Amino acid sequence: MLWNRIAVLIASLMFSASLGAILLRSDTRAADLGPGISLETMIPKQFGDWREEPQRIVQVVNPQT
Secondary structure, eight states: OHHHHHHHHHHHHHHHHHHHHHHTOOOSOHHHHSOOOOHHHHSOSEETTEEOOSOOOOOOOOTTO
């Protein structure tokens, strides 16, 4: 009989946790709250000896070599 009470207690705790998660879920997305992020402006075009390659040519690497 004790095991039944413990099982009912655990089941009710799990049910209340799932119900609380559904009720407390946020409807607002964090991305909608602030200004948009532009990676083109955040990442510098060059720094030190490194610079961005202006040509965007895709090269296929052969794994056999």
